[in-house]
Structures are given as structure tokens and as C-alpha cells.
Amino acid sequence: MLASSAKVFEQTRVSDVRRTGSTVEITTPHGTVRASKVLLATSVYGGEWDITPKNLATPLYVIEIESEPIAPERLAALDWTSRSGIITQHQLMTHYRLTERNTIVCGVRQAQRGQTYPLPDRVPDPRVVRDMGKDLANRFPSLSDVAIERAWGGWIGISPDWLAVAGQVGDNVFYAMACNGHGLCQVPYVTHQLADYIVDGEMSDDLAGIWSDTPKYPASMSLLMQPFVLRAVWGLDRFNDFFNGSRTRARRALRRGRRGGS
Ligand SMILES: Cc1cc2nc3c(=O)[nH]c(=O)nc-3n(C[C@H](O)[C@H](O)[C@H](O)COP(=O)(O)OP(=O)(O)OC[C@H]3O[C@@H](n4cnc5c(N)ncnc54)[C@H](O)[C@@H]3O)c2cc1C
Structure with a gap:
């Protein structure tokens, strides 16, 4: 096809x-x-x-990945009851969508710059796909064994x-x-x-x-959207993840919240 x-x-x-x-x-x-x-x-x-x-x-190549179908009881355990899409607040936002096939589609996280016209046909870079798979596993730790079944990408234009x-x-x-x-x-x-x-x-x-x-x-x-700038933005997002994703900090915040509430 x-x-x-x-x-x-x-x-x-x-x-x-x-x-x-x-x-x-x-x-x-x-x-x-x-x-x-x-x-x-x-x-x-x-x-x-x-x-x-x-x-x-300005052309950027972006990728989506899709997991294999996930057992309904494992999805139910996530409490994702609304099934509505989720986006993060990163500089290069990541989104997660639960499909009717009970797979999770996850996108963007990294963007790659197109340098020449006509724009080349391109396939997802396995390195980026692995990085996105790692992110999916971190975001949903109980699904970290779920395999990534496919990946696809395309060019978007930044105005x-x-x-x-x-x-x-x-x-x-x-x-x-x-x-x-x-x-x-x-x-x-x-x-x-x-x-x-x-x-x-x-x-x-x-x-x-x-x-x-x-x-x-x-x-x-x-001029701004150079490969090294896009890489630096990705690094900044991961740096923020390190702090915002810290379980220690999350537990401390939870304890502070409990003390404040009592
Ligand atoms: C992986 C990915 C995920 C995305 N996710 C979202 C999302 O969740 N939400 C959202 O709002 N947007 C998303 N987008 C962006 C969205 O796809 C585009 O903004 C939208 O498709 C643009 O619509 P368009 O009609 O302008 O262009 P397109 O849908 O790209 O259509 C352009 C058409 O022009 C044709 N064409 C191009 N050059 C030539 C030529 N030389 N001769 C003849 N035909 C030509 C192409 O074949 C194509 O059919 C995503 C894009 C990608 C790549």
C-alpha cells in the first residue's frame, strides 16, 4: 500500500x-x-x-511510536478512565493517546531538522524510537515490558x-x-x-x-532551529525530568501536602 x-x-x-x-x-x-x-x-x-x-x-521531522495491544486489565490498573489524550509541558512536548485497539501512541519528544529541499523521504531513526520507548516505559512503569510495535514519522513546518x-x-x-x-x-x-x-x-x-x-x-x-539547538532543548527537557520525575521529591511533596492538610 x-x-x-x-x-x-x-x-x-x-x-x-x-x-x-x-x-x-x-x-x-x-x-x-x-x-x-x-x-x-x-x-x-x-x-x-x-x-x-x-x-x-522550517522543516522538522517528527515521529510517533505505537505499543503492542495492552491487556484491558493492565490498562484498567492505570486508572486512565477518561481515555483522553495527555500532553506534557516539555519544551518539545510529548503526547500519549490510548487507541481503540488498546495500544498507546506516543509522539514527538525529539525533532530533527530538514536541511535541504526537496525534502527527503525519511524513516524513523531507531535511536529516537528507542529513546521514545524508554520514555513510555518511564511514564507508565507498570507497562515497561510492553513492546513498541511500530513507528512512523513525517515533516512538519514551523512558521x-x-x-x-x-x-x-x-x-x-x-x-x-x-x-x-x-x-x-x-x-x-x-x-x-x-x-x-x-x-x-x-x-x-x-x-x-x-x-x-x-x-x-x-x-x-x-537559524534558531539548528540540530544542536534541538538537541540542547531535548537535553533541557531531560534535565527537568531528572528533578520533576524524582520519586524522592514526589514523596517529600506528598509528605508536605499531608502535613499541610492535617
Ligand atoms: C508524525 C506527525 C504527527 C502529527 N500529529 C498531529 C496532531 O496530533 N495534531 C495535529 O493537529 N497535527 C499533527 N500533525 C501535523 C499535521 O499532520 C499537519 O499540520 C497537517 O497534516 C497539515 O495539513 P496540510 O493539508 O497543510 O498538509 P498535508 O496534510 O501535509 O498535505 C500536503 C499534501 O501536499 C502533497 N504534496 C506535497 N508536495 C507536493 C508536490 N510537490 N506535488 C504534489 N503534491 C505534493 C502531499 O503529498 C500531501 O498530500 C502531525 C504531523 C506528523 C508528521
Whole structure:
């Protein structure tokens, strides 16, 4: 399935988007499409095209892992009765979700910088997968024997100011990109409003709030998100874990709480 999807994508991959006066030309391996208006919704991809504003999205590769199915009585013992997702307060947050298959999906914790466009196809780094598996075992000690069954990853786009970005190049190319890894809700909302704007010419307040027509964004985020900075952020999170995750400190806090309450 993956191989055939990849083949279809290869066959339809747009290699360039150009404005030629009032027309936009989209180059594919099988020919050129000409349109009067184009909306680019390629997320963090397309950074190699001249039309994509420079530094619009800084690419980071992020990973999710999934455990093997866990026996219902072991899950019940966790008291995770709401089954709602949990996120941590780390700089690079980690999230845990309990699936209908009774597996736990856990994500992010580490991000890896994409350096070149077109973005390469990539698979999860086994070192990162092991680190995430270790975290899952620490977070749920009673499940430390549960195996990690699979891992997958993809590119997310970090915007120059951590907000979603939508905008325009000239009068006929529009884009909605870079949702900082939170696009599942944001993208349908933004693109719906963008479609209304393209058709009716009326811009909603929400769209105006993230709108841009600059041909180039500041390089600050791209310069900041260097591999050594991402590694240092990971180190800072682990340093904080060392203190916040200390059982001694947790017991002391519990004792203090009991004394305060009595
Ligand atoms: C591992 C992972 C976990 C995530 N978890 C969450 C989450 O829990 N919650 C959340 O809100 N967001 C999450 N995200 C981010 C979310 O997936 C994105 O923000 C969202 O998918 C962006 O939507 P989009 O439509 O802009 O882009 P995409 O969904 O990436 O769609 C872009 C499309 O453009 C196509 N494309 C790209 N380049 C070309 C080209 N040259 N020619 C033709 N087609 C092209 C791609 O094939 C793709 O179909 C996660 C991302 C990853 C990688």
C-alpha cells in the first residue's frame, strides 16, 4: 500500500509552480497545467520552488511510536478512565493517546531538522524510537515490558512566529502552510476561509490575523532551529525530568501536602 501510494505521488509530483503574467503554470512529470488562480496547500513541502516565500516554513521531522495491544486489565490498573489524550509541558512536548485497539501512541519528544529541499523521504531513526520507548516505559512503569510495535514519522513546518500562515504571491497564487505540527484542525478552518476569500474577495477577521503578502519571511526561526539547538532543548527537557520525575521529591511533596492538610 505504501509503495503504491508513493508511486502515485511520484507520478503526480509537482516540480514547479510559476506565475507567467495572469496565468500560473504548474509543472508535473506528465505535462503542464495552466490556471488563472492556484492555492498551494503542500504544507512544509515546496520550499525548492522560487514561488514559495523564503523561510515560510522550517522543516522538522517528527515521529510517533505505537505499543503492542495492552491487556484491558493492565490498562484498567492505570486508572486512565477518561481515555483522553495527555500532553506534557516539555519544551518539545510529548503526547500519549490510548487507541481503540488498546495500544498507546506516543509522539514527538525529539525533532530533527530538514536541511535541504526537496525534502527527503525519511524513516524513523531507531535511536529516537528507542529513546521514545524508554520514555513510555518511564511514564507508565507498570507497562515497561510492553513492546513498541511500530513507528512512523513525517515533516512538519514551523512558521516564523509560531502561528499558522496564509498569504498571497501576486494576485493569483495563494497559500496556507506551516501549522507548527498542529494543522489537523487549523488547516481545514484556514483553507475554508481562504476558499471564500478567493471566490468572494472578502477576508474574514481570522484570516486577516494570519495573512501575509511578503515575498520573504525573516530567517530567525530557520537559524534558531539548528540540530544542536534541538538537541540542547531535548537535553533541557531531560534535565527537568531528572528533578520533576524524582520519586524522592514526589514523596517529600506528598509528605508536605499531608502535613499541610492535617
Ligand atoms: C508524525 C506527525 C504527527 C502529527 N500529529 C498531529 C496532531 O496530533 N495534531 C495535529 O493537529 N497535527 C499533527 N500533525 C501535523 C499535521 O499532520 C499537519 O499540520 C497537517 O497534516 C497539515 O495539513 P496540510 O493539508 O497543510 O498538509 P498535508 O496534510 O501535509 O498535505 C500536503 C499534501 O501536499 C502533497 N504534496 C506535497 N508536495 C507536493 C508536490 N510537490 N506535488 C504534489 N503534491 C505534493 C502531499 O503529498 C500531501 O498530500 C502531525 C504531523 C506528523 C508528521
